[in-house]
Amino acid sequence: MEALIHLKEVKTYFPHEKTALGKIVSWVKAVDNVTLDIFRGECLGLVGESGCGKSTLGRTILRLAPLSSGSIIFGGEEIGHLPFKALQPYRPRMQMVFQDPRASLNPRMKIVEILKEALHICPQIDKREHFERATQLLDMVDMRPEYLFRYPHEFSGGQQQRICIARALATQPDFLVFDEATSALDVSVQAQIINLMAMLRGKLGLTYLFISHDLSILEQVCTRVAVMYAGDIVEIRDAASLFKTPGHPYTKALRDALPIADPARRHELGTLQGEVPKLTHPPPGCKFHPRCSYATDICAEQQPAVAFSEPGSWVRCHHHEELWKKRVLH
Amino acid sequence: MQMTKEAKKIEPILRVQDLKVSFNSARGRVKVLEGVDFELYPGEILALVGETGCGKSVTAKTALNLIPQARPYLRGHVYFQGQDLTALPNQALVSIWGKRISMIFQNPQASINPVFTLGEQMFRLIKMFLPEEIKSIQQQSGIGAKTAVRQIATEKLKEVGLMETERLLNSYAFEISGGMAQRYKIALALLSSPEILIADEATSSLDVTVQAHILKLLKKMCRLKGTAILFITHDLGIAAQICDRIAVMYAGRIVEIAETAEIFVNPLHPYTKGLLGAVPQLGMQKQLTSIPGLIPDLSNPPEGCRFHPRCESAGDLCRREKPAYRYAGASHTVACDGPKRSDSL
Numbered sequence: 321m322e323a324l325i326h327l328k329e330v331k332t333y334f335p336h337e338k339t340a341l342g343k344i345v346s347w348v349k350a351v352d353n354v355t356l357d358i359f360r361g362e363c364l365g366l367v368g369e370s371g372c373g374k375s376t377l378g379r380t381i382l383r384l385a386p387l388s389s390g391s392i393i394f395g396g397e398e399i400g401h402l403p404f405k406a407l408q409p410y411r412p413r414m415q416m417v418f419q420d421p422r423a424s425l426n427p428r429m430k431i432v433e434i435l436k437e438a439l440h441i442c443p444q445i446d447k448r449e450h451f452e453r454a455t456q457l458l459d460m461v462d463m464r465p466e467y468l469f470r471y472p473h474e475f476s477g478g479q480q481q482r483i484c485i486a487r488a489l490a491t492q493p494d495f496l497v498f499d500e501a502t503s504a505l506d507v508s509v510q511a512q513i514i515n516l517m518a519m520l521r522g523k524l525g526l527t528y529l530f531i532s533h534d535l536s537i538l539e540q541v542c543t544r545v546a547v548m549y550a551g552d553i554v555e556i557r558d559a560a561s562l563f564k565t566p567g568h569p570y571t572k573a574l575r576d577a578l579p580i581a582d583p584a585r586r587h588e589l590g591t592l593q594g595e596v597p598k599l600t601h602p603p604p605g606c607k608f609h610p611r612c613s614y615a616t617d618i619c620a621e622q623q624p625a626v627a628f629s630e631p632g633s634w635v636r637c638h639h640h641e642e643l644w645k646k647r648v649l650h
Numbered sequence: 651m652q653m654t655k656e657a658k659k660i661e662p663i664l665r666v667q668d669l670k671v672s673f674n675s676a677r678g679r680v681k682v683l684e685g686v687d688f689e690l691y692p693g694e695i696l697a698l699v700g701e702t703g704c705g706k707s708v709t710a711k712t713a714l715n716l717i718p719q720a721r722p723y724l725r726g727h728v729y730f731q732g733q734d735l736t737a738l739p740n741q742a743l744v745s746i747w748g749k750r751i752s753m754i755f756q757n758p759q760a761s762i763n764p765v766f767t768l769g770e771q772m773f774r775l776i777k778m779f780l781p782e783e784i785k786s787i788q789q790q791s792g793i794g795a796k797t798a799v800r801q802i803a804t805e806k807l808k809e810v811g812l813m814e815t816e817r818l819l820n821s822y823a824f825e826i827s828g829g830m831a832q833r834y835k836i837a838l839a840l841l842s843s844p845e846i847l848i849a850d851e852a853t854s855s856l857d858v859t860v861q862a863h864i865l866k867l868l869k870k871m872c873r874l875k876g877t878a879i880l881f882i883t884h885d886l887g888i889a890a891q892i893c894d895r896i897a898v899m900y901a902g903r904i905v906e907i908a909e910t911a912e913i914f915v916n917p918l919h920p921y922t923k924g925l926l927g928a929v930p931q932l933g934m935q936k937q938l939t940s941i942p943g944l945i946p947d948l949s950n951p952p953e954g955c956r957f958h959p960r961c962e963s964a965g966d967l968c969r970r971e972k973p974a975y976r977y978a979g980a981s982h983t984v985a986c987d988g989p990k991r992s993d994s995l
Contacts, residue, residue, distance in 0.1 A: 369857040476944055477702075506701040506884065511928035511938035533857065536887075540930040540938065563932055577862035579887035581929045583910045586891055589862035595827060596857075 321632065323357040323393075324495060324527050325381060330354045330390035330400075332373075332380045336600050348599045350376040352551035353390075357632060358495075363521060363528040365542035365559060367535060367574065369596055373551040374531045378497040381529065382414050383407055395494065412442050412491035419500035421480035425472035431458070431483055432468040438490035457486040461516060478509035482516065489520070497529045502537065514541050535578050539563055544632060547571050550597050550607040557633040565650045567635040569612045572649045606638065614639050614648075662689035663845055663878055664713070664751075669726035669736075671712050673719070680949045682708050684902040684956070685726070687975065690846065695872065695879040697889035697910075699925075700899035703945055706882045709899070710848045712736075714751060715743055731845075749779060752839035756851040758831035762823035768834055769819030772803045772841075779842035810837045810867055829860035836867060843875050850882045865892050886929050890914060895981070898922045901946050901956040908982035918984040920961045955987070 332351040335344040350373040358364050366374045379385035381392060383399065392400035399410055418424045425434060435454040439445055445453060455465045461482040472480055481501065488496055498517070502510040518541060521528060532538055538545050539559050546556040547570060555568040566572040576590025594611040597603055603610050609619035616639070624638045643649055669686040672679045682705050690696050698706050711717050713728045715735050728735040730746065738746075755761045763771055776784070776799050787798040800819070807815045810833045823831065832852065839847055849868065853861040869892050872879050881893055889896050890910060897907040898921065906919040917923045927939035943960035946952055955973050958964040965987075973987040 369859060507886070508701065508924060508928040508941040511930075511940040514930075514938055515940065534930075535858075536930040536932040539932055540935065560935070574858060575932065577858040578932060579862075579865065579885070579891035580933075581886040581890045581914075581926075581931050582934075583890045583914050585933075589866055589891065591863045591866060592859040595829075 321359040321362075324360040324395060325356075325358040326391075326393040327354055327356045327358075327381065328391045328393075330356075330377070330380060330392065331388040332376050332385050333388040334386075346600050349551050349602060350385075350599055351380055352602070354551075354553055355626075356546065356553060356556070358527060358529060359544075359632065360494075360527055361521075361525055362543045363518075363530055363541055365538035365545035366529060366531045366548060367533060367538055367545060368548035370533065371596055371599070372548045373599070374548050375499050377548070378416070378499055378529055378531050382416055382497060383410075384416070408441075413493050414495040414497070415488035415491060415493040416497045416499060417481070417484050417488050417501045420504055421477060421484045422472065424484055425480060427472055430469055430471055434472075434483065435468075435487055435490055438487045442491050453490070457490055458483075460489060460520065461486045476509075477505055478512055481505060481509075481513055485513075485516065485520070489524070493526070495527045495529070497531065499531045500533070501530075503532065503534070510537070517541065535563060535574060536580070547574065550602050551599055552607060552636070554608065554637070555635040557629075557635075565647075567629075567640055567644060567649065568608075568637050569614055569643070569649065570608050573611075606636075614643060660692060663692045663731065664690040664880075665727075665729040666709070666713055667727045667729070669709065669712060669724075669728065671708065671717075671720050671725070672723045675949060677949045679723075681951055682902055682948055683712065684951070685972075686899075686902070686904055688897050688904055688907060690878050690880055692845070692878055693872070693876045694894045695869065695881055695892060697893035697896045698880060698882045698899060698904075699884060699886060699889050699896060701884065701925075701945060703948070704899045705902045706884075706899055707850055710753070710850055710880060710882055714747065714753070714848070716747070748775075748839075748844075749842045750844050751846040751848065752842070752844045753848040753850060754832070754835045754839050754852045756854050758828060758835045758855075759823050759826075761835060762831060764823050767820055767822055768826070769800075769803065772806075772819065772834075772838060773799050775838055775841050776802050776806075806837045806841060807834070810834075810840075810871070811863070812837070827860075828856055829863060832856065832860075832864050833867065836864070836871065840871055840875060840877065844877060846878050846880065847872065848880045848882070851884070852881075853888065854883070854885070861888075868892070886925065898925065901951060902948065903956065903985065905957065905986070906982075906984045908979070908984075912979065912982055916982075918978055918982070919957075919986045920963060921957050924960075955985075 330351055331353055333347040333349050336346045336348045338344050354377060368374045376385050380387055387400050391398055394410060432454050435457055436450045439450050439453060454468060458465055458467060463482055502513050505513060520526060530542055542559040544556060545559045545562050546553045549570050555571050563575045566575060573590060573592045592611055597607060605621050606619045606624050609615040618638050624636050626634045626636050627640050628634045666686055666688050669683055671683045672681045686709050700706050712720055712724060724736050780802060783802060784795060784798045787801060788795060803819060804815045812818060812833050853864050883889060893910055895909050896913045897904045900921045906922045917926055924941035930938060941960055946956055952959050954970050955968040958968040967987050973985045975983050975985050978984050
């Protein structure tokens with residue numbers, strides 16, 4: 321499998337406290353040492369609790385959040401440290417869809433203007449073709465062409481999200497980041513958007529990074545899922561098996577806490593002790609160890625190494641092998 | 651399900667009958683509730699599920715008569731232990747609100763007063779609701795009233811699993827996490843051992859791990875104190891996991907109500923079927939189906955059954971007449987006239 325995006329030791333730190341002279345003394349380590357491949361044509365899910373850095377990682381890949389160190393290789397080229405101007409040719413190739421569609425569409429622009437605006441950064445598309453292209457885009461997301469001359473407030477949440485997807489597709493991108501793109505929608509509308517996304521990925525050969533906190537949606541739409549905890553990815557595996565046989569105690573904790581919409585599979589909801597650590601002062605060693613029921617002394621001292629099982633799938637836990645053999649997490 | 655069957659014999663604690671309400675808006679009258687009927691039995695957890703704007707929260711709020719501007723347009727009855735809440739004056743309602751029926755909301759931090767410490771707010775309620783308990787503690791151990799109140803507060807906070815109570819009582823709303831704030835609100839809501847607790851999307855803004863704590867806590871506390879919960883949620887997962895019965899609401903009306911297991915195995919209303927088909931379930935890959943069309947504009951709702959424009963099996967009757975409730979089992983009620991046709995869906 322060919323990697324479209326390769327992240328190496330990516331760190332995104334935000335300044336937290338400064339001295340009176342402006343020297344930064346502590347940092348919020350939102351993304352801390354993430355190494356990750358996103359393969360061409362896949363839909364990679366990213367899951368974690370609020371504040372674990374999943375949105376920041378998505379934004380860092382698109383160079384919308386500052387990269388503190390590390391490298392981002394997009395389509396074979398290093399874009400991690402490119403200056404603003406030099407980055408422009410790459411911008412159309414990667415796009416983002418946000419959680420709240422209402423807030424991400426300009427209320428004073430008609431849909432046709434919104435779509436045309438996105439086309440402006442594509443030098444390869446002739447200006448005279450912009451209108452036609454906008455019509456095609458709406459058609460792609462199953463909306464009628466007469467909607468071009470309406471304003472965003474005239475649409476429902478699901479339709480607005482379709483417009484956002486159409487706008488993201490306008491520049492003919494290779495890579496799309498969906499940041500909680502279905503979280504604000506009702507279940508029946510969410511199902512429509514998920515089906516639309518899957519259809520577009522197959523048709524246009526797109527690569528997705530799908531950020532969500534909802535495990536059941538990730539399992540439904542993604543090919544692989546990465547589990548993030550306190551700025552670090554703790555486990556990544558194919559979506560079909562990750563939640564059936566978790567390899568990391570945190571993955572299991574997330575799964576067990578999820579209420580399943582099936583009374584026949586009622587289970588005691590698993591609860592996790594403690595609170596999410598502060599990203600300014602993450603715990604030493606494995607960041608999950610204060611909340612982990614399998615933690616031993618080594619977890620508090622050393623950061624666990626990555627244990628690969630097959631290409632594109634690994635887990636970061638000291639006790640992974642013994643837990644896996646004994647099947648305690650399944 | 652033993653519990654609900656037994657509960658059937660006892661009188662419901664809350665009986666909502668044909669509740670209707672509408673609001674004035676720039677586009678005319680918005681008919682938000684169009685005849686809501688349900689009963690809540692002592693000690694049960696009833697889920698009220700539905701999509702945005704279907705009237706879940708309005709049902710709860712108007713049932714308690716909490717929306718003053720809705721009062722002139724309120725029709726129907728809400729019986730709480732023989733009293734019709736829709737007809738009671740404010741002075742009488744005040745003795746019920748918070749004391750015998752309490753409510754917790756979606757955003758716990760926003761529903762705590764930001765300018766008082768958590769302790770100050772809690773002490774006030776304890777003085778209001780538990781004067782006897784304060785006195786008995788004072789007599790037993792001979793301590794001052796303030797210390798007694800503090801002691802009760804500490805005890806109640808420990809009941810909901812909050813540690814470091816001293817620090818917590820001196821903090822303000824912004825200093826605590828969402829999960830802690832919701833626990834605190836639950837402790838407050840259950841102070842007076844109310845007969846009914848209304849949880850309006852109480853866990854929707856929380857992470858799954860925190861949500862699991864809160865759901866377990868709610869269930870435990872209510873079984874302990876015999877409090878009935880009306881659990882308003884849009885998450886069918888929560889409804890399936892902790893609720894005894896589920897009421898499905900669509901455009902201002904409850905379309906189907908049944909025991910949890912029954913509604914998932916044998917959904918009768920096309921809308922319920924549509925919802926269940928749209929929910930992804932962990933550990934089960936399936937093609938998600940969606941309900942065609944949009945939620946109706948309630949200022950100009952469709953005639954007859956409000957679901958008919960989106961319903962595949964709608965007949966002429968559905969377009970003309972509002973469907974009556976039909977019993978489909980001991981505790982299964984559905985508002986759909988075309989059961990035969992919709993069965994084949």
